[in-house]
Amino acid sequence: xxxxxxxxxxxxxxxxxxxxxxxxxxxxxxxxxxxxxxxxxxxxxxxxxxxxxxxxxxxxxxxxxxxxxxxxxxxxxxxxxxxxxxxxxxxxxxxxxxxxxxxxxxxxxxxxxxxxxxxxxxxxxxxxxxxxxxxxxxxxxxxxxxxxxxxxxxxxxxxxxxxxxxxxxxxxxxxxxxxxxxxxxxxxxxxxxxxxxxxxxxxxxxxxxxxxxxxxxxxxxxxxxxxxxxxx
Amino acid sequence: xxxxxxxxxxxxxxxxxxxxxxxxxxxxxxxxxxxxxxxxxxxxxxxxxxxxxxxxxxxxxxxxxxxxxxxxxxxxxxxxxxxxxxxxxxxxxxxxxxxxxxxxxxxxxxxxxxxxxxxxxxxxxxxxxxxxxxxxxxxxxxxxxxxxxxxxxxxxxxxxxxxxxxxxxxxxxxxxxxxxxxxxxxxxxxxxxxxxxxxxxxxxxxxxxxxxxxxxxxxxxxxxxxxxxxxxxxxxxxxxxxxxxxxxxxxxxxxxxxxxxxxxxxxxxxxxxxxxxxxxxxxxxxxxxxxxxxxxxxxxxxxxxxxxxxxxxx
Numbered sequence: 001x002x003x004x005x006x007x008x009x010x011x012x013x014x015x016x017x018x019x020x021x022x023x024x025x026x027x028x029x030x031x032x033x034x035x036x037x038x039x040x041x042x043x044x045x046x047x048x049x050x051x052x053x054x055x056x057x058x059x060x061x062x063x064x065x066x067x068x069x070x071x072x073x074x075x076x077x078x079x080x081x082x083x084x085x086x087x088x089x090x091x092x093x094x095x096x097x098x099x100x101x102x103x104x105x106x107x108x109x110x111x112x113x114x115x116x117x118x119x120x121x122x123x124x125x126x127x128x129x130x131x132x133x134x135x136x137x138x139x140x141x142x143x144x145x146x147x148x149x150x151x152x153x154x155x156x157x158x159x160x161x162x163x164x165x166x167x168x169x170x171x172x173x174x175x176x177x178x179x180x181x182x183x184x185x186x187x188x189x190x191x192x193x194x195x196x197x198x199x200x201x202x203x204x205x206x207x208x209x210x211x212x213x214x215x216x217x218x219x220x221x222x223x224x225x226x227x228x229x230x231x232x
Numbered sequence: 233x234x235x236x237x238x239x240x241x242x243x244x245x246x247x248x249x250x251x252x253x254x255x256x257x258x259x260x261x262x263x264x265x266x267x268x269x270x271x272x273x274x275x276x277x278x279x280x281x282x283x284x285x286x287x288x289x290x291x292x293x294x295x296x297x298x299x300x301x302x303x304x305x306x307x308x309x310x311x312x313x314x315x316x317x318x319x320x321x322x323x324x325x326x327x328x329x330x331x332x333x334x335x336x337x338x339x340x341x342x343x344x345x346x347x348x349x350x351x352x353x354x355x356x357x358x359x360x361x362x363x364x365x366x367x368x369x370x371x372x373x374x375x376x377x378x379x380x381x382x383x384x385x386x387x388x389x390x391x392x393x394x395x396x397x398x399x400x401x402x403x404x405x406x407x408x409x410x411x412x413x414x415x416x417x418x419x420x421x422x423x424x425x426x427x428x429x430x431x432x433x434x435x436x437x438x439x440x441x442x443x444x445x446x447x448x449x450x451x452x453x454x455x456x457x458x459x460x461x462x463x464x465x466x467x468x469x470x471x472x473x474x475x476x477x478x479x480x481x482x483x484x485x486x487x488x489x490x491x492x493x494x495x496x497x498x499x500x501x502x503x504x505x506x507x508x509x510x511x512x513x514x515x516x517x518x519x520x521x522x523x524x525x526x527x528x529x530x531x532x533x534x535x536x537x538x539x540x541x542x543x544x545x546x
Contacts, residue, residue: 073423073424073426076421076424082422084422088416088418090416090419092415093411097408098419100408101408101423104405104409105409105424106423106424146422149424
């Protein structure tokens with residue numbers, strides 16, 4: 001049974017059909033890519049899965065349970081989490097406190113803080129405030145915050161945006177590490193096809209709020225719909 | 233002993249000394265302590281949750297009127313009325329404001345809380361509530377609390393006990409979560425918690441002190457009337473005191489209350505009440521304009537000069 005099932009989910013914002021009936025199944029332990037042109041509905045899909053928006057139609061199932069009407073915090077406690085496109089932090093509070101938050105809220109042991117910091121490579125900056133972080137550092141902090149809630153499924157929204165190729169490769173190493181060591185299922189959402197290709201087992205392409213293809217990159221770019229979506 | 237307990241014990245000693253030194257004018261000391269109670273309870277919720285609560289007097293009024301009704305209409309003994317008034321006032325205020333703060337934030341919360349006190353003031357004065365509240369005559373006489381040194385020390389102890397409790401809350405895990413919730417509720421949500429659960433606790437604790445203060449205040453004043461409970465002017469006075477003292481500091485409320493009440497004490501014999509308020513609120517404006525962190529920040533700089541390396545106080 002898939003760990004996450006998105007069943008025909010629709011979401012309409014005033015004047016825009018953001019999701020026009022998306023169906024997506026992701027298996028346990030998979031690293032799935034999600035790509036699509038600007039405005040395709042990738043971020044809306046993630047925020048809807050997380051519970052920021054309620055779907056207007058369809059349903060979302062996580063580990064066999066319908067979570068469509070659950071609060072964000074309940075979804076997080078079930079093991080679902082996501083990173084934000086733009087890092088979300090309080091500039092006055094240290095990186096340590098940001099990682100501690102999820103651990104404290106969920107009652108996990110304090111030893112998790114350094115383990116997570118070491119996993120993402122922030123152990124040397126724990127007492128700094130987040131606004132000293134580079135773009136890569138901010139991505140790491142987002143991943144660390146998500147890991148602090150001990151998720152079993154994590155969605156990384158625009159996780160390569162604003163990074164150089166080398167920095168993107170560093171994020172890929174982190175993704176591989178957390179997927180392997182923590183047996184995480186990962187959904188990687190980004191525009192950078194070269195990087196998504198390097199990390200995803202299977203990739204889903206979304207355009208104008210619907211899934212248009214799914215498969216390996218080789219399969220995807222022999223699909224005329226995908227080529228049309230990207231090339232116009 | 234923790235740093236918080238030492239600080240609040242020292243504050244209690246300082247307030248007791250002030251009461252002893254000014255025992256000839258003990259009513260001013262008691263007044264200042266009451267306003268410190270109201271300002272600190274307001275500041276505790278508003279400054280640390282990020283919600284500007286303009287309806288804080290709901291707690292004061294609910295506590296005050298409940299105690300007054302029990303004492304005036306039912307002849308309940310004053311101590312029992314005060315205890316019941318504090319509890320009922322806290323619960324009623326919380327049951328009213330907590331759902332509102334969950335539903336709306338920012339300017340909407342300010343407007344709803346502000347309009348609530350206008351509505352409540354008019355309800356208390358209206359014919360519907362008159363059998364209970366006596367309308368604009370208020371409930372008087374009530375069993376009174378006298379201006380004694382003992383009472384001044386007693387409410388200083390209440391203030392410091394709550395101050396200590398508030399400090400402990402702010403340094404607890406709940407307080408740390410509130411630090412995030414104030415700046416970004418989304419961070420708390422994605423950490424797996426409902427931010428309103430924590431800001432709601434802040435509101436409850438804030439209301440408990442305000443309501444207890446309200447119940448005591450009506451008996452100290454000898455009457456429960458809108459001017460010492462629900463009235464907008466009363467709310468404004470509390471906000472001004474907290475701002476002058478420094479609203480991001482629990483101690484700031486005490487400094488602000490003593491400053492405003494004693495400035496009034498010094499000015500009263502020489503100027504009319506309008507000029508008195510003009511000077512006090514003008515000073516408040518100047519202080520807030522020049523030192524947005526209030527008088528406590530000036531005091532902290534002075535203390536740091538005497539004791540180098542001292543951290544700022546909460």
